[in-house]
Amino acid sequence: MEQNATIVVDLGFGDAGKGTIIDFLARKARISTVVRFNGGAQAAHNVIAPDGRHHTFAQFGSGTLAGARTHLSRFMLIDLTAMAQEAEHLAQLGCDDVFSRLTVDEDALVVTPFQKAANRLREISRGDGKHGSCGMGIGETMADMLAFPEWAVRARDLRNPETLEKKMRFFQEMKREEFRHQLEHLAFNPFAKNEAELLATPDAAALYARHLWRLAMRFRIVPGSYLRTIAAAGDLLFEGAQGVLLDEWHGFHPYTTWSTATPANALELLSEIGYDGSIERLGVLRAYFTRHGAGPFVTEDSGLSVMLPDAFNKPGTWQGDFRVGWFDLVMARYAITVSGGIDSLAITNLDRFAKIPDAKIAMAYHVPEERMVHDGKRIALSRIEGNMTRVDRLFRKETLTDLTYQEALTRLLQSAIPEYRPAPGNEEGYLQLIERELSVPVTITSHGPTALGKHLRTRLLKAA
Numbered sequence: 371m372e373q374n375a376t377i378v379v380d381l382g383f384g385d386a387g388k389g390t391i392i393d394f395l396a397r398k399a400r401i402s403t404v405v406r407f408n409g410g411a412q413a414a415h416n417v418i419a420p421d422g423r424h425h426t427f428a429q430f431g432s433g434t435l436a437g438a439r440t441h442l443s444r445f446m447l448i449d450l451t452a453m454a455q456e457a458e459h460l461a462q463l464g465c466d467d468v469f470s471r472l473t474v475d476e477d478a479l480v481v482t483p484f485q486k487a488a489n490r491l492r493e494i495s496r497g498d499g500k501h502g503s504c505g506m507g508i509g510e511t512m513a514d515m516l517a518f519p520e521w522a523v524r525a526r527d528l529r530n531p532e533t534l535e536k537k538m539r540f541f542q543e544m545k546r547e548e549f550r551h552q553l554e555h556l557a558f559n560p561f562a563k564n565e566a567e568l569l570a571t572p573d574a575a576a577l578y579a580r581h582l583w584r585l586a587m588r589f590r591i592v593p594g595s596y597l598r599t600i601a602a603a604g605d606l607l608f609e610g611a612q613g614v615l616l617d618e619w620h621g622f623h624p625y626t627t628w629s630t631a632t633p634a635n636a637l638e639l640l641s642e643i644g645y646d647g648s649i650e651r652l653g654v655l656r657a658y659f660t661r662h663g664a665g666p667f668v669t670e671d672s673g674l675s676v677m678l679p680d681a682f683n684k685p686g687t688w689q690g691d692f693r694v695g696w697f698d699l700v701m702a703r704y705a706i707t708v709s710g711g712i713d714s715l716a717i718t719n720l721d722r723f724a725k726i727p728d729a730k731i732a733m734a735y736h737v738p739e740e741r742m743v744h745d746g747k748r749i750a751l752s753r754i755e756g757n758m759t760r761v762d763r764l765f766r767k768e769t770l771t772d773l774t775y776q777e778a779l780t781r782l783l784q785s786a787i788p789e790y791r792p793a794p795g796n797e798e799g800y801l802q803l804i805e806r807e808l809s810v811p812v813t814i815t816s817h818g819p820t821a822l823g824k825h826l827r828t829r830l831l832k833a834a
Contacts, residue, residue, distance in 0.1 A: 409611025
């Protein structure tokens, strides 16, 4: 029987509904394991089972309620405290075997409490210039791995208490020294008090090392080659985190994540095991666009934010407001391009979109001509119309050696004015418009939060 792998990515700024699509596919197909291929505990993939059980997945795969196993690849960042809390909630829902169904690649990075604390202190210090961080230490851990690779805490270190404590102490002392002139002041900030105290506590590294070592005894830590064994057991479902428009290299700097949110990591993992089955790249988008936190958002509409409050995304201390806007074809085209192409689309929240009067869709942007050039080259497909330039497609920079090109795209978006047209008055017409403009078929539609509201359309996914 032919093997199938489906790679699920969010083509927006995150929160498009990856978790609910993963749950649907896990129930529909012969899924053996959900493989997480980027991100960490900052993910928040909400799944509501047909029987009403609700869980927000961050470290475990969103197919867990459907019975699938979870494999955390080397591209995942592990937060064991968050993982234990998540497992406790899953046990309350009747899934008390999640650790026995979990494997973790030995090369996966582990986020220490000190990196999480430093991340939060750093975001607080930015004041009005916040990057929209989730405050979970993801960027801090990635930056430390690049600067101090020999000190990075990997999953394999969780089996060696002495090594674990040594590395934990290194990061505590480094972060304490970095913030030492601010710790006394920060201790009086209600949002920073706990983080400042953690960096200053003398025995914190030893205490946390023992705590994480005990937690890690509950699951298997395996070599990267173990993915071959997983693939041999059945079809694979690769679950991405965050959104392609937040990608570390292709997002709009500095409002990005330290994570590769395109299908690239999943494709690399499959290539490494010589996978010869079929591969489907499925992009997920809401019927309208959203963004949680700071950063350019061309089609944002404050009226929509009021009309479409989100059940699971509330204003937060670290990310800020949850923002809503109209479907943006320019952003969708860009996300598909930097993903290396997408085979099919899943469109979610169609039931909510249907209730919006006078709906519209962004076909293009109007941008000042001076924002169109970076390093002597144009950065978008465009034509001049009067005093402005009409843009319908952003160019991808093929060789990414720095982020100045992404900064130029950010400046373009910050000055862009959307060009709208009325959306078709019926769902089928709306979906056909999206398919025609993006040249990608919509194969899954979603009305409501559970798998019962998901439907296959046009053609069956290869994983089904």
